[in-house]
Amino acid sequence: MTDPLRDALARTLIVMPAFNEAESVRAVVGEVRAALPDATCLVIDDGSRDATAEEAEAAGALVARLPFNLGVGGAMRTGFRYAAAHGFDHVVQVDADGQHDPSSVPQLLAELAHADVVLGARFAGTGDYQVRGPRQWAMKVLSAVISRLARTRLTDTTSGFRASGPRAVRLFAEHYPAEYLGDTIESLVIAIRAGCVVRQVPVAMRPRAGGRPSHNPFKAAAYLARACMALVFALLRPRSVLEPKEQSA
Amino acid sequence: MTVTAYIFSVAAAVATLIVVIDLLRRRRLRERHAIWWLVAGVLALLISLFPPVLEWAAALVGIEVPVNLVFFVSIAVLVLVAIQHSVELTQLESKTRDLAERMALLELELRRRDGDGD
Numbered sequence: 001m002t003d004p005l006r007d008a009l010a011r012t013l014i015v016m017p018a019f020n021e022a023e024s025v026r027a028v029v030g031e032v033r034a035a036l037p038d039a040t041c042l043v044i045d046d047g048s049r050d051a052t053a054e055e056a057e058a059a060g061a062l063v064a065r066l067p068f069n070l071g072v073g074g075a076m077r078t079g080f081r082y083a084a085a086h087g088f089d090h091v092v093q094v095d096a097d098g099q100h101d102p103s104s105v106p107q108l109l110a111e112l113a114h115a116d117v118v119l120g121a122r123f124a125g126t127g128d129y130q131v132r133g134p135r136q137w138a139m140k141v142l143s144a145v146i147s148r149l150a151r152t153r154l155t156d157t158t159s160g161f162r163a164s165g166p167r168a169v170r171l172f173a174e175h176y177p178a179e180y181l182g183d184t185i186e187s188l189v190i191a192i193r194a195g196c197v198v199r200q201v202p203v204a205m206r207p208r209a210g211g212r213p214s215h216n217p218f219k220a221a222a223y224l225a226r227a228c229m230a231l232v233f234a235l236l237r238p239r240s241v242l243e244p245k246e247q248s249a
Numbered sequence: 250m251t252v253t254a255y256i257f258s259v260a261a262a263v264a265t266l267i268v269v270i271d272l273l274r275r276r277r278l279r280e281r282h283a284i285w286w287l288v289a290g291v292l293a294l295l296i297s298l299f300p301p302v303l304e305w306a307a308a309l310v311g312i313e314v315p316v317n318l319v320f321f322v323s324i325a326v327l328v329l330v331a332i333q334h335s336v337e338l339t340q341l342e343s344k345t346r347d348l349a350e351r352m353a354l355l356e357l358e359l360r361r362r363d364g365d366g367d
Contacts, residue, residue: 044353062361064353070346078350085354178346 008109009038013088015079016043016061017072018096022050025096029059032094035102042082043096044075052096072160072183077176080164084173091172092163100161104203108163116168116196117188119154120161120203134220142227146188150198158184161203167242168196175240181230189234194242250300258297266290285330292322 014032018025025043032041043056047069056063064078076093083091090112094100104120111118139158147154160183164172171194177186192198269286272278296303296319307315 062357064357066349066353068349070349074346074350078353081350082354082357178343 005106005109006038008090008112009036009106011087011089012036012039012105012109013079013083013086013091014039014041014094014102014105015076015083015091016041016056016094016096017046017075017079018043018048018052018056019046019069019075020048020050020052021096022048022052022055024098025052026055026059028094028096028098029056029061031098032102033060036105039092039105040088042079044078046070046072046075056096071178071180073176073178073187076183076187077172077178080169080173080176083169088169089166090163091169093160095160099206101204101206104161104201105163107201107203108161111199111201112163112165114197115199116165117191117198118163118165119156119159119198119200120163120205121154121156121159121200122203122205134217135223138220138224138227141224142185142231145231146185146192149189149192152199154198154200156200157188160184161205171196171240171242177234179230181227185227185230186234189231190240193235193239196242255297255300259294262290262293262297266294282333285326285333289323289326 014036016025016028016032021028029041029043032039041061043053043061043063045053045056045063045065047066053063053065064082066075066078070078079093080091082088090109092105092108094102094105100120108118108120139156143154143157146157158181168191171191172187175190177183177190179186188198265286269278269283269290273280273283303315303318307313307318310318312318312321
């Protein structure tokens, strides 16, 4: 009898966008490989000027090196393309800064049975990750709007910890936005409008290895404005169509 | 209008057209980018050769001071060109992005095969 989780993990590509993360990437890849030995780990070196690619390779990950910085959106589409070309059914995005706990990946994969995109949500009860002030309001507004679109309760739509099922992998390999906030907000809107089911799973988040989230109110206001603009344009754009594919047994 | 002003305006229009056509001829400028500059140059030449055409056109659209029509059309052309350039820049960026992604994946594939071959 095969273990369904191991089976799912063998068809899972862990995609880790990394920009100048030489200090943390080796430990994070090591942790992913220890926690999920059956999954494949692909680090997308997003034009780093430090030794990110070498560190990731030394830790045993596959490494795709982008010639210059494209942002998380470009890095993730590269990952989705790799997954689509090599027959992976699931893609799980994990940050290279150690913020996401790889031992939560099986929970995300389990929820993929009922959904196409599963978000690892930071504010859904587990863990002690905190964001306060205007930035928190911005995140709440976004979550409220996207929850309505998705017809489900989503509390953390800007989470970078997310799993995509086969339909979403095919969709994102074609249409993954490179705009500011495109990797979080617009990608969700694209998925929802293409008919994908979005769910969330509460996960614990660790504090980032380097850098604190900004609490400058002007930056937070600019963030809210840009996020709302990203959302409005995501809704105005023509719908992405998910090409039907013949069902395999 | 003085004769000097007449000669000056004709010369300016002719110079613009010569520059654009020469760039086109030497393939330094593609037709799709040159079309607005050609239109602007031809219009400038037309009204500098036959100033009454400008007065007629201004009266036609109800503009009392003909020179305002010149300003309006000039600014409109510049705005349209600027928008066209933004569009082309966006297309170029998305093509560059696509190439960068493909290159990264090809390089990964290549290194993997090299590794297998050893």
